[in-house]
Amino acid sequence: MRVTVFGASTETGRAVVERLLDAGHDVTVLARDETDPADFPVDLGDVHVVEGDVQDIQTVEDAVHGADAVVTAFREPLPHTPGTDNADAMHNVLKELDRYTADRLVAITGEKEDAGGLRERFDEFLSSTVGNEPNYERQERLVRESDADWTVVRPAPGDDPDAVAAVVVSLLEAESHVHETVGVPLTT
Numbered sequence: 001m002r003v004t005v006f007g008a009s010t011e012t013g014r015a016v017v018e019r020l021l022d023a024g025h026d027v028t029v030l031a032r033d034e035t036d037p038a039d040f041p042v043d044l045g046d047v048h049v050v051e052g053d054v055q056d057i058q059t060v061e062d063a064v065h066g067a068d069a070v071v072t073a074f075r076e077p078l079p080h081t082p083g084t085d086n087a088d089a090m091h092n093v094l095k096e097l098d099r100y101t102a103d104r105l106v107a108i109t110g111e112k113e114d115a116g117g118l119r120e121r122f123d124e125f126l127s128s129t130v131g132n133e134p135n136y137e138r139q140e141r142l143v144r145e146s147d148a149d150w151t152v153v154r155p156a157p158g159d160d161p162d163a164v165a166a167v168v169v170s171l172l173e174a175e176s177h178v179h180e181t182v183g184v185p186l187t188t
Contacts, residue, residue, distance in 0.1 A: 003172065004028045004063050004102070006054055006093055007073030012108055012155070015165035016071055021045060023169055030054055030063045054089040057096070064096040069104035069172050074139060087138035094146045104175065105148040106168050108155065110136025140181070152181040159184045 003020055007013040008029035020027045028048040052059025064070060072093055074086040090107070097105060143150045151171050155164045167184050171177055177186075 001172065002026045002028070002066055002068045003071060004030070004067040004069075005071045005073065006030055006060075006063070006089065007108075010073050012161040012164050013071075013073030015161040016073055016108075016168050017047060019162070019165040019169045020071075020172075021047070023173070025172075028063055028067060030059060054092060057092050060092045060096045061099070064093070064100050064102055067100065067102040069106070070097055070102050071168055071172070072105070072107045072109075072139075074107070074109060085138075086136075087142060090139045090142050094142055094148065097146070097148055103147075103149045104172065105143065105146070105150040106153060106171050107139065107143050107150060108153045108164060108168065109139045109143075110154055144179075149175075149178045151177045151179075153184065154181060155184045 003025050005013055005017055005020070005027060006029075008017050009031060013029075017027055017029060026048070027046070028050060030050050030052060032051070032053055050059060050063040052062070054060060070093060072090060074089060094105075097103075140152050143152055153164065153167060153171070164184050167182070167186050170186065171182070
């Protein structure tokens with residue numbers, strides 16, 4: 001399978017790339033500078049690298065073209081163009097996903113709900129006082145409203161990036177849990 005990974009320079013993104021390569025998939029990543037170890041600190045091996053920024057729609061198009069599936073590892077903050085965020089990046093990815101043959105999207109976003117619902121209460125407070133929808137919720141809303149065969153992965157705080165990557169690769173290979181939000185380990 002040909003898989004494009006966005007957010008490959010994050011800890012979770014690197015683990016996804018490594019798992020995909022170990023499973024024999026063709027991997028394309030978007031990197032601001034493939035020669036800078038701080039920007040892309042994994043052994044590139046057989047990875048196809050498209051240099052650019054996820055905020056640049058032409059670069060996103062180049063990365064998605066020819067992919068069977070796309071993974072977005074926007075769980076962790078990404079350095080961005082000032083005034084943009086991970087939800088803006090997700091918008092660009094979804095726009096290009098619609099243009100090409102890649103229908104499958106696995107999006108690693110926010111964190112799994114905690115037992116007491118503390119995160120949800122905090123987010124409601126933040127939305128009511130500041131008026132901003134939390135970034136991960138904006139990402140997920142964009143994904144849910146898309147035509148993609150999507151799965152949202154919400155890791156818990158402290159989840160091992162390799163465990164998250166194992167779930168992502170499993171979802172891609174089994175083509176399971178389409179139009180669902182799952183946790184790590186795989187739960188719905």
